[in-house]
Amino acid sequence: MEIIIRFLEKNGLVVAFLLVGLIMYVSTIISIRLTNRKIPASAIAILGGLVLAYFGGIYSGGEKGVADLKLFSGFGIMGGSMFRDFAIVSTAMGASFLVMKQTGWVGALSLLIGIVLSFLGGVAVALLWGYTDAVSLTTIGAGACTYIVGPVTGAAIGASSDVMALSIAAGVVKAIFITIATPFIAPSIGLNNPHSAMVFGGLMGTTSGVSAGLAATDPKLVPYGALTATFYTGLGCLICPSVLYLLMHLIFPA
């Protein structure tokens, strides 16, 4: 038994290929048999991944979901940012440059609106919970943008570590919620064409959430959403600790 586990651990990435293949296969069967193709197989597989991550996290006590279990360590490589971004870039092969050019300025506008709206939403929730200092409000608001903007902003303006942890958690919740909700909400917000996918990517911003949510909705939309979303975190890191923090500081002076 120990020999087998050591072997699987040593070949982590290949084992991950095998296991993800199995997850996809089972999800396809569930999608066809149980939901009559109503829920796409990819959505079921992604949800399955999240469930695995939850139990992996509880079992190991770590932060990287299922990858903290030695048997599943290859998931960390396969699902890491390098492979993810590499694969996202490759989806551009089927994308139309014309559409991207046409929607370009709306995409940029949606980035700004998305960051400010997310920020304000996060600030409003933090206010409800009794935070009144500009630093904590800004950090939680930044966490509502993405789980990278939160800690970057918090570190820049000197937030306490529990508020930083909270902002990361908010960002992770956001990514997961977008992943799960997108395929269900897509029809009612007209998310079925490249234009709205670019707007969607700019408004939501969190690359993992947008890319997984669009993949579960319609893989053809992924490159458009990813194109705008990729600017979100950088822009958020730029304006959260600066303009938005100053704004918070004016409204809530210490």
Add this chain to the structure above:
Amino acid sequence: MTIYGVAILAFCYVTGQLAGELLGYLIGIDANVGGVGFAMLLLILLNDWLIKRDHLDKLTEGGILFWSQMYIPIVVAMSAVQNVKVAVSSGFIALLAGIVPVLLCLATVPLLSRLSKPKPVDQDGDYYPIS
């Protein structure tokens, strides 16, 4: 050759991500600004240029298409390494701070989509929703 396709993709990835890192450094923030986006644009342009010159054969193309088909499995692996535990267990404030902004933004998607001039559907090519 298949490896040519993979190498072209890798070239776009490296160049784009480097540009994103550099842009982040130039505006003084510790984050990659648009790296993936630059890489995607580069791939689109390069692909166009190679097709026009007839340098892109089936195998080379396959080296790129393979990765775009691996995309969903990679996303599944990615979702399996998210810190779901912390998201579920960190209480109501984190849940709300994550969900409220999403709902706010979702509501504005149709509004902003209408701003970009809608085109007849067939100009985007045929549209096949996946099963």
